[in-house]
Amino acid sequence: xxxxxxxxxxxxxxxxxxxxxxxxxxxxxxxxxxxxxxxxxxxxxxxxxxxxxxxxxxxxxxxxxxxxxxxxxxxxxxxxxxxxxxxxxxxxxxxxxxxxxxxxxxxxxxxxxxxxxxxxxxxxxxxxxxxxxxxxxxxxxxxxxxxxxxxxxxxxxxxxxxxxxxxxxxxxxxxxxxxxxxxxxxxxxxxxxxxxxxxxxxxxxxxxxxxxxxxxxxxxxxxxxxxxxxxxxxxxxxxxxxxxxxxxxxxxxxxxxxxxxxxxxxxxxxxxxxxxxxxxxxxxxxxxxxxxxxxxxxxxxxxxxxxxxxxxxxxxxxxxxxxxxxxxxxxxxxxxxxxxxxxxxxxxxxxxxxx
Amino acid sequence: xxxxxxxxxxxxxxxxxxxxxxxxxxxxxxxxxxxxxxxxxxxxxxxxxxxxxxxxxxxxxxxxxxxxxxxxxxxxxxxxxxxxxxxxxxxxxxxxxxxxxxxxxxxxxxxxxxxxxxxxxxxxxxxxxxxxxxxxxxxxxxxxxxxxxxxxxxxxxxxxxxxxxxxxxxxxxxxxxxxxxxxxxxxxxxxxxxxxxxxxxxxxxxxxxxxxxxxxxxxxxxxxxxxxxxxxxxxxxxxxxxxxxxxxxxxxxxxxxxxxxxxxxxxxxxxxxxxxxxxxxxxxxxxxxxxxxxxxxxxxxxxxxxxxxxxxxxxxxxxxxxxxxxxxxxxxxxxxxxxxxxxxxxxxxxxxxxxxxxxxxxxxxxxxxxxxxxxxxxxxxxxxxxxxxxxxxxxxxxxxxxxxxxxxxxx
Numbered sequence: 045x046x047x048x049x050x051x052x053x054x055x056x057x058x059x060x061x062x063x064x065x066x067x068x069x070x071x072x073x074x075x076x077x078x079x080x081x082x083x084x085x086x087x088x089x090x091x092x093x094x095x096x097x098x099x100x101x102x103x104x105x106x107x108x109x110x111x112x113x114x115x116x117x118x119x120x121x122x123x124x125x126x127x128x129x130x131x132x133x134x135x136x137x138x139x140x141x142x143x144x145x146x147x148x149x150x151x152x153x154x155x156x157x158x159x160x161x162x163x164x165x166x167x168x169x170x171x172x173x174x175x176x177x178x179x180x181x182x183x184x185x186x187x188x189x190x191x192x193x194x195x196x197x198x199x200x201x202x203x204x205x206x207x208x209x210x211x212x213x214x215x216x217x218x219x220x221x222x223x224x225x226x227x228x229x230x231x232x233x234x235x236x237x238x239x240x241x242x243x244x245x246x247x248x249x250x251x252x253x254x255x256x257x258x259x260x261x262x263x264x265x266x267x268x269x270x271x272x273x274x275x276x277x278x279x280x281x282x283x284x285x286x287x288x289x290x291x292x293x294x295x296x297x298x299x300x301x302x303x304x305x306x307x308x309x310x311x312x313x314x315x316x317x318x319x320x321x322x323x324x325x326x327x328x329x330x331x332x333x334x335x336x337x338x339x340x341x342x343x344x345x346x347x348x349x350x351x352x353x354x355x356x357x358x359x360x361x362x363x364x365x366x367x368x369x370x371x372x373x374x375x376x377x378x379x380x381x382x383x384x385x386x387x388x389x390x391x392x393x394x395x396x397x398x399x
Numbered sequence: 400x401x402x403x404x405x406x407x408x409x410x411x412x413x414x415x416x417x418x419x420x421x422x423x424x425x426x427x428x429x430x431x432x433x434x435x436x437x438x439x440x441x442x443x444x445x446x447x448x449x450x451x452x453x454x455x456x457x458x459x460x461x462x463x464x465x466x467x468x469x470x471x472x473x474x475x476x477x478x479x480x481x482x483x484x485x486x487x488x489x490x491x492x493x494x495x496x497x498x499x500x501x502x503x504x505x506x507x508x509x510x511x512x513x514x515x516x517x518x519x520x521x522x523x524x525x526x527x528x529x530x531x532x533x534x535x536x537x538x539x540x541x542x543x544x545x546x547x548x549x550x551x552x553x554x555x556x557x558x559x560x561x562x563x564x565x566x567x568x569x570x571x572x573x574x575x576x577x578x579x580x581x582x583x584x585x586x587x588x589x590x591x592x593x594x595x596x597x598x599x600x601x602x603x604x605x606x607x608x609x610x611x612x613x614x615x616x617x618x619x620x621x622x623x624x625x626x627x628x629x630x631x632x633x634x635x636x637x638x639x640x641x642x643x644x645x646x647x648x649x650x651x652x653x654x655x656x657x658x659x660x661x662x663x664x665x666x667x668x669x670x671x672x673x674x675x676x677x678x679x680x681x682x683x684x685x686x687x688x689x690x691x692x693x694x695x696x697x698x699x700x701x702x703x704x705x706x707x708x709x710x711x712x713x714x715x716x717x718x719x720x721x722x723x724x725x726x727x728x729x730x731x732x733x734x735x736x737x738x739x740x741x742x743x744x745x746x747x748x749x750x751x752x753x754x755x756x757x758x759x760x761x762x763x764x765x766x767x768x769x770x771x772x773x774x775x776x777x778x779x780x781x782x783x784x785x786x787x788x789x790x791x792x793x794x795x796x797x798x799x800x801x802x803x804x805x806x807x808x809x810x
Contacts, residue, residue, distance in 0.1 A: 094488035098481045163468050191577070200585065202578045203507050217515055219488070292484065293511030298504035298578070299480045335485060338474070352452035353472065356445075358477035359436035 047137035050395070061242055062096040081229060084206050090219040095335060097223055100230040101287045102327035107237045107320065108280025114317035114329065115241060116273035117253030118167050121305045122179035122280050125186035128300035130156040130282025132196050135204040145209040146288060150288035151230070153279040159186065160278020168267045180398070183302055190297045203296040206289050224289055233280060237320045249273055253318070314370060316380025325381035333369065337362050403713070419552070427470035428463075428729055428739060431490025431498035433505065438478030439632065442503065442662050446711040448473060450718025451499070453694050453706055455726070460697055465731045467739035476501060480508050482558055491516060496746045497725050497730070503579055504512060508540075511540040514590075518743035519728070519750060523721055524656050524681060528582055531773040532806045533751075539744070540750055540772045542724050542765070543681035546629070548776030549655050550583035552679060554590045555797030556653060556780050557625040566595040570803040571615060571623035573638065575630050583629060583655070599623070607634040613715045614641040629655040636666025639673050649675040653780065656681055660713045664783060676783045677791065681722040683761040684781045684788045686713050690719060690758055715760055715786070723758050724750075724765065724774070763794040 052067070054060045064070055085093065130152035131387050137143045137151055163182040167175055190197050198204040209216045209225055216225050242248045248269045251259035260266050289295045307330060315326020338358055345354045377384040409609070432451060435444040436697040441638045453692030455469050458661035463469055471492050474486035483505035490498045491512075498513075498520045506526040513520045514537065521540045522530065528545035530536050558565040572587055574580035584600065591598040593785065599621055601613040606631060618624050626647070628638055633660030642652055654663075667673050686709060709715050732741040741749075756765045763777030776796045781788035 089492065091488045091492035095485055098485060102481075200578060200581045201529075203504075203527075205511070208511075262437070292480070292508040294507045296504050296507050303479075331481065334482065351473075352449065352456065353474040355434070355448065355452065355475070356436060359434070362475065363437055363477075 063238060063242070063364030081224070083311075085220050085223055090298075093219040097219065097226050097291060099328050099331045100223075101284060101291060102228050102308075102311065102331050103324050104233045104280055104287060105308050106315065106323040106327040107233055108277045109308050110312040110317065110319070110323040111237065111240070111249070111280065112273050112277035113312055114319065114322070115246065115253060116270065118164075118270060118273060119172065119176040120179040120274075120277070121176055121302070121309060122163060122183035122186070123179075123277075123308050124300040124302065124304035125183040125252070125279035126156040126278040127285030127288065127292045127304070128161050128190060128295075128297050129159050129186060131289040131295040131300065132204070132297070133282070134192060134286040135206050135289055136196065139198075139204055140207055145211075145225075145286075149286050149337045150285055153282040156282025156285065157279040158274040159386070161280070163278075164271050164274025167270050167274065169333060171337040180302075183305060186295055187301065198295075198298065202298075203294050206295055207220040209290045222291055226291060228369065229283065229287060233283065234320065234324070235282050237280075237323075241320065245269070245272060250318070274290060310370070312372060314380055316382030319380065319382040321385065322380050322382030325385065329373075329381060334362060334366055337365050337369075354384035410787050427468045428733075428741070429493050430469060430471050430725055430729075431487070431493065431495035432471055433476045433483055433486050433499060434473050435478045435501050436475050438476070440478055442632075442660070443657075443714050443717075444475075444501070445720070446708045446714035447561075447718035449706060449708045451722040452718050453708075454690070454722035457660075457690075457697055458695050458726055464726060465733050465739070466498070467733060469707045476505065478502050480505055484508060485794045487512060491518065496729060496741055496743050498558065499721055499725065501525070504598070506530075510536060510539055516743065517747070519747045521721060521725065523717065525579065527578075527804075529806065529809050531771060531776075532694045532809065533767075533769045533772040535809065536772070537772075538747055539695065540766070540767070540774075541684055542750075542772065542774050543608040543666070543720065544577065544656070544679070544776045544778040544800075546582040546655065547586045547805055548773060548796060548799075549679050549681075549778055550586040550627075551590070551776070551797035551799065552625045552778035552780075552795050553583075553588070553653055553655065553797070554594070555612050555647070555795055556677070556679075556792055557627065559624060559792070560651065562683075568596045568624040569621060570596050570598050571601060571617040571621055571626045572598060573601040573610070573617065573626060573628045573630070574636060575607040576604050579630050579631070580638070586798075586801065586805065587627075589805075590798060593798075595799070603630065603634065607631060607638050610634070610638055610641055614638065614645055614647075618642070618645040618647045624651070626652045627655070628652060628658060631664060634658070634665040635660075639663065639667035641677055643667070643672060649673060650677065650782070652676060654678040659684075659781065659788075661711050670783060673783045677780050678782075678788075680713065680779045680781055681763070681778055682716045683779070684716060688716075688759050689759040690723070690761055691716075719758075720762055723762065724753065724756070727753055727756055735763070743787040770803070770806065 049066060112118050112120050133155040134148035134152035137148045164180060166178050170178055191202055216222055248264045250264055251264055252269055257265060309328035311330045312323055314329055316322025341358045419476045435441055436448060452471060455471050459468050472490055474489060476482040476486050487509045496520055500509055500520045503525045507521060518539045521538055521542050523541060523543035526541055528547040529547050530539050531541050534574055557570060561568055596798035601617060603610045603613060617626060630638055630723050635654055642649060656679050664670055664673045696804040698705050698712050713722045728746050728749035731752040733739055736745055753765055753767050754760060765774035767774050776799060777794045779790055779794050780792040782791045
């Protein structure tokens with residue numbers, strides 16, 4: 045946030061590595077928490093909450109992908125497949141064994157992590173674009189297996205109807221109730237990611253990304269660390285899939301196809317590779333931008349032409365504007381929205397004495 | 400940096416303006432329509448959605464539903480689930496009394512909400528066949544022949560084409576290997592046992608456009624007496640070409656509803672190349688229907704040409720079907736209530752009150768009951784003859800008892 049930094053001197057390594065760089069950050073966090081957990085659900089109606097819900101789900105998925113792509117430097121375009129693993133694991137556990145969400149969520153994540161580690165094994169030998177193709181193969185293999193195994197997919201339609209999450213006997217069904225459910229998970233995911241990257245493991249991720257041989261020389265077990273990265277990333281993906289499943293009330297592999305993987309890759313690239321905040325920005329950007337563009341075009345377009353004709357114009361132009369804005373933001377700041385945000389902050393750090 | 404500040408401010412202002420303007424105006428009857436004009440099924444959406452608007456315009460020009468104007472909120476979902484969820488919530492916020500869904504995964508994602516929010520949703524030609532069971536899904540109306548019903552109609556047609564006796568005949572089923580493609584299989588298996596014909600299945604893996612080997616297999620090795628096909632997107636055009644290339648008589652090839660469009664014929668190399676090709680339809684094909692003339696007249700009155708989307712008589716007419724059934728259900732609701740102050744629950748009852756609704760022959764005689772949200776499961780076969788699709792069967796519903804039995808059991 046915007047606040048003065050002068051006068052605070054860090055005297056220990058712990059303080060320098062702290063989650064809160066300045067004392068004021070604690071209050072900022074409290075303010076943000078109050079905004080999201082008290083104010084927003086109180087003032088917004090179901091429609092706006094549903095948008096935030098979608099963003100919350102996307103944040104978890106984007107964080108997971110950013111841990112792998114942004115922090116460890118391993119490209120994956122099979123992210124959506126790991127989501128589907130989590131989704132079907134949770135759906136089967138919830139419908140066949142009647143397990144509650146606080147068991148199915150980690151179980152879905154764990155199963156996705158297991159599959160993710162298997163897929164990650166080739167990453168020791170293959171790098172860059174070649175790894176991308178290997179994970180692409182995983183996307184199709186997982187999709188095919190789910191599609192053709194009735195015990196996993198729950199029959200020919202490959203979709204399992206999911207009960208609503210049950211919180212101490214209370215069924216979470218409305219947008220506001222689901223908002224709290226998803227938001228709590230998203231917050232845990234964000235805090236987890238923030239802590240992960242300041243830990244020894246997180247630093248070894250970054251070391252591998254920056255220079256693999258150097259990382260190996262300073263004693264990092266590259267293979268093990270890469271597999272951990274795949275595991276954690278897939279765990280996040282699995283949890284994201286479970287969140288989706290609970291939110292939609294159905295597990296369906298068609299929600300998790302290649303195009304979804306690409307969407308998430310777009311989120312972390314636009315948001316900023318190797319940045320937790322970037323993942324959040326990317327998730328917000330990709331999820332909300334089409335909606336905002338449409339609302340704007342509906343508002344201003346209806347002045348000029350009638351609704352029926354406008355529908356066609358909006359559908360087409362929205363894609364053009366969406367694509368254009370993505371290019372624009374990447375040209376303005378190739379390091380993503382997180383860097384852009386940092387630039388804005390840096391500007392105000394010295395404002396009004398910016399010379 | 401100055402630019403950035405002003406830029407941010409403009410965006411903020413625009414946003415607040417947008418949120419203010421989108422709150423519902425006047426007391427219109429609101430319909431939500433999820434559309435796909437830009438995603439993978441755009442070839443259908445660009446015809447279907449304008450047709451919906453045209454029909455609503457026609458009704459509004461006649462004074463709306465008993466004096467109440469109808470307003471359509473259309474959202475393009477790009478065939479994506481998150482967008483569709485957002486779109487549905489938007490429809491709900493706008494006060495929609497009925498929503499038109501689009502796409503199987505999206506329909507499944509929204510169905511639980513329909514039941515809790517008491518807003519009827521429709522899914523003509525997609526979604527799961529089991530959804531026709533209104534006792535299980537009271538607020539979901541497929542309102543057109545499901546894949547199960549289409550399978551029943553297809554076998555009925557094949558039987559008639561093979562001279563009334565299908566026993567011992569070889570039937571090939573070529574399908575896109577996804578849930579929608581596999582859905583008719585249980586019905587076909589059952590009918591094969593019942594009628595004593597031999598059924599062999601040929602799966603086309605995604606992306607569903609490479610099928611040379613399978614077609615060769617069907618024509619040369621299996622020597623099928625009749626072929627049923629269930630493909631999507633570019634697949635139908637490709638399979639017409641491939642069967643033609645193998646010298647198979649297209650009269651013995653029957654496609655399910657998503658291989659029935661003009662675009663498929665054009666994609667296969669034009670009408671001359673596709674002579675004899677059969678396809679199932681759940682709405683009438685062609686332009687000789689009174690409702691289409693009325694729409695043309697409406698355009699003429701405004702001094703415009705008729706809608707160019709009418710060129711696709713297949714998908715345009717399906718849009719008319721969706722709009723007509725929606726508005727009929729709303730009309731029933733308004734009549735029952737005596738005022739335009741209706742809710743989703745009233746419209747749900749309005750659907751069930753639809754009896755023998757044909758709209759001058761463009762629709763089959765639709766009847767909705769508590770168990771049958773398909774409206775009867777009617778389909779009609781149209782064949783390519785000359786430069787047109789001509790009907791070669793009446794409105795049929797084959798093996799209705801089998802389908803109803805499946806619905807009750809829910810496989």
